[in-house]
Amino acid sequence: MGVIPFLLTYDIIIKFIEKSSIGINYLLIMSGGIILSLFLKGYLYFQGLNASHEAAFDTLMGMRIKFVEKMRKAPLGEINAKGVGSYKKNLIDDIDSVETLLAHMIPEGIPFVIVPILIYTMIFVTDWRLGLLSLGSIPFGFIPMMFMMKNGTKKMPMYYKSAEDMNNTIIEYINGMEVIKIFGRTTDSYKRYKDSVEGYRDFTLDWFRESWTYMAMYTAVLPCTILLLLPVELNVYLNGTLELSKFIFSLMLSMSAGVPLTRMLDFAPTVIQLTYKIDQLEKTFEGVQLKEGNESIAIKKHTIEFKNVTFAYEEEDVIKDVSFKLRQNTLTAIVGESGSGKSTLAKLLVHFWDIQKGEITLDGKNINKFSVTDLMNEISYVSQDNFLFNTSIMENIKIGNPKATEEEIKEAAKLAQCHDFIVEMEEGYNTIVGDSGDKLSGGQKQRITIARAILKNSPIIIMDEATAFTDPENEDKIQAALSKLIVGKTVLVIAHRLSTIVDADNIIVMDNGELIAQGTHKELLEKNHKYKTLWESHMKSMDWGIQVEEEEYA
Numbered sequence: 001m002g003v004i005p006f007l008l009t010y011d012i013i014i015k016f017i018e019k020s021s022i023g024i025n026y027l028l029i030m031s032g033g034i035i036l037s038l039f040l041k042g043y044l045y046f047q048g049l050n051a052s053h054e055a056a057f058d059t060l061m062g063m064r065i066k067f068v069e070k071m072r073k074a075p076l077g078e079i080n081a082k083g084v085g086s087y088k089k090n091l092i093d094d095i096d097s098v099e100t101l102l103a104h105m106i107p108e109g110i111p112f113v114i115v116p117i118l119i120y121t122m123i124f125v126t127d128w129r130l131g132l133l134s135l136g137s138i139p140f141g142f143i144p145m146m147f148m149m150k151n152g153t154k155k156m157p158m159y160y161k162s163a164e165d166m167n168n169t170i171i172e173y174i175n176g177m178e179v180i181k182i183f184g185r186t187t188d189s190y191k192r193y194k195d196s197v198e199g200y201r202d203f204t205l206d207w208f209r210e211s212w213t214y215m216a217m218y219t220a221v222l223p224c225t226i227l228l229l230l231p232v233e234l235n236v237y238l239n240g241t242l243e244l245s246k247f248i249f250s251l252m253l254s255m256s257a258g259v260p261l262t263r264m265l266d267f268a269p270t271v272i273q274l275t276y277k278i279d280q281l282e283k284t285f286e287g288v289q290l291k292e293g294n295e296s297i298a299i300k301k302h303t304i305e306f307k308n309v310t311f312a313y314e315e316e317d318v319i320k321d322v323s324f325k326l327r328q329n330t331l332t333a334i335v336g337e338s339g340s341g342k343s344t345l346a347k348l349l350v351h352f353w354d355i356q357k358g359e360i361t362l363d364g365k366n367i368n369k370f371s372v373t374d375l376m377n378e379i380s381y382v383s384q385d386n387f388l389f390n391t392s393i394m395e396n397i398k399i400g401n402p403k404a405t406e407e408e409i410k411e412a413a414k415l416a417q418c419h420d421f422i423v424e425m426e427e428g429y430n431t432i433v434g435d436s437g438d439k440l441s442g443g444q445k446q447r448i449t450i451a452r453a454i455l456k457n458s459p460i461i462i463m464d465e466a467t468a469f470t471d472p473e474n475e476d477k478i479q480a481a482l483s484k485l486i487v488g489k490t491v492l493v494i495a496h497r498l499s500t501i502v503d504a505d506n507i508i509v510m511d512n513g514e515l516i517a518q519g520t521h522k523e524l525l526e527k528n529h530k531y532k533t534l535w536e537s538h539m540k541s542m543d544w545g546i547q548v549e550e551e552e553y554a
């Protein structure tokens with residue numbers, strides 16, 4: 001459509017030159033034709049853009065959904081290792097840039113490829129010598145372009161890495177603001193932040209500086225399609241071997257090719273960039289996935305067994321050939337020094353990672369056979385740092401059971417000892433908890449996560465016992481909430497305070513990733529030195545706590 005005005009104008013000029021009789025009707029039709037073709041060009045462009053944007057945004061939505069689904073199936077370690085900044089870049093920036101490809105490059109880029117091809121074909125058909133001459137500027141434009149693309153392909157991974165590092169540093173800086181202020185580390189943390197931002201700026205500017213020379217060369221040379229054509233053509237015309245009509249026709253066509261040709265090449269760097277980004281996105285899509293089944297398996301008995309389980313986050317094994325059983329409706333506790341592997345055992349049971357050796361079974365079936373969703377329907381995991389979303393308290397508790405009624409939610413909150421403080425708040429259950437729940441105290445947050453677990457009412461409970469909120473009032477309330485949660489369930493407690501698990505049906509003692517003993521509190525006190533030492537030091541710390549309290553009140 002873009003070439004038609006040129007063709008019609010050419011026809012008018014030729015008629016003038018040939019002094020053919022030109023009627024007003026002819027001029028009106030031609031002018032109408034030019035206006036109509038310009039209008040149609042705009043209309044079709046608009047329609048094309050509209051359709052391509054609809055398709056593009058549907059695709060972006062699909063990619064974002066697929067990305068998060070893949071993330072949900074990835075081992076937690078993979079996600080943590082990549083960093084939030086990197087995911088933000090993938091999920092927001094990279095996927096957004098695919099919009100440029102789909103919504104702009106395809107509808108805008110295709111005419112920029114087709115129009116020059118069409119134009120040059122017409123010039124060749126008119127006179128092959130003119131066709132060759134009109135291509136004269138292309139090699140001069142393509143050579144700097146090739147250099148720029150070669151350099152771009154080399155620099156792209158470094159640019160990508162630099163942007164990812166910067167994103168991660170910015171997010172870490174913002175997340176760590178509290179610690180930075182408390183410890184007065186504003187200068188060094190800011191320096192790290194500034195270095196990464198400056199590093200990104202310097203890298204990008206250096207790259208652009210290198211590219212600008214090439215860009216200036218090809219954008220200046222390429223549109224000069226008449227560079228060789230005009231002088232030679234003029235000469236041929238003056239020699240009388242070229243008709244005037246062909247002279248004007250080829251000149252007009254050649255001039256109309258300049259703009260689409262330059263625009264076509266303008267897309268070339270974007271194509272490299274996008275190819276790289278799509279490649280990276282595909283790699284993330286294909287990243288390590290947890291082994292999981294996809295059929296629903298009926299679970300009759302909530303008995304769990306760790307059979308010779310060995311696991312390493314990285315190189316070194318942190319769980320070494322561990323075997324134990326959690327019988328249905330019993331309470332099993334895991335104790336051990338810090339770093340002995342207690343939390344890791346809990347995380348393996350909820351299938352945050354795949355194990356390297358051995359197997360973990362639920363009702364006699366390897367947990368790999370269940371989908372993560374089915375497995376998590378059976379388990380409530382109350383960890384020390386359960387996350388609260390920046391929404392109302394009601395919504396945060398409801399995560400435990402999206403079908404629960406308001407009454408059921410309040411009932412769970414009462415059992416979790418949080419109803420009273422919630423109703424005292426101005427907005428009650430509609431109070432927005434802030435980013436990660438930061439408008440609530442640590443103890444309040446924890447009780448809300450217990451309410452969530454009570455509402456979920458799953459047959460297996462894993463509790464990573466809190467150590468952080470141990471002021472007596474909170475501790476009593478949390479213990480009361482927990483005792484309501486575990487009634488009639490298969491329970492695994494990661495115990496930091498041994499006094500809370502003396503009645504456990506089975507206590508597992510971990511030491512440096514190994515299970516060194518198991519039994520009841522009484523049995524272990526008699527037969528296991530490590531447990532005895534842990535118990536004694538716990539008792540001492542309790543005495544010390546009481547002593548401090550007494551001194552405070554003396």
Ligand SMILES: Nc1ncnc2c1ncn2[C@@H]1O[C@H](COP(=O)(O)OP(=O)(O)OP(=O)(O)O)[C@@H](O)[C@H]1O
Nearest residue numbers: 077313314318336337338339340341342343344345
């Ligand atoms: N995400 C991780 N990546 C790499 N190593 C980890 C990771 N999480 C834990 N570890 C290592 O695994 C080992 C066991 O850690 P784990 O958190 O299971 O111990 P724990 O007994 O629960 O400790 P604590 O009582 O202090 O919570 C430790 O050496 C720890 O450094």
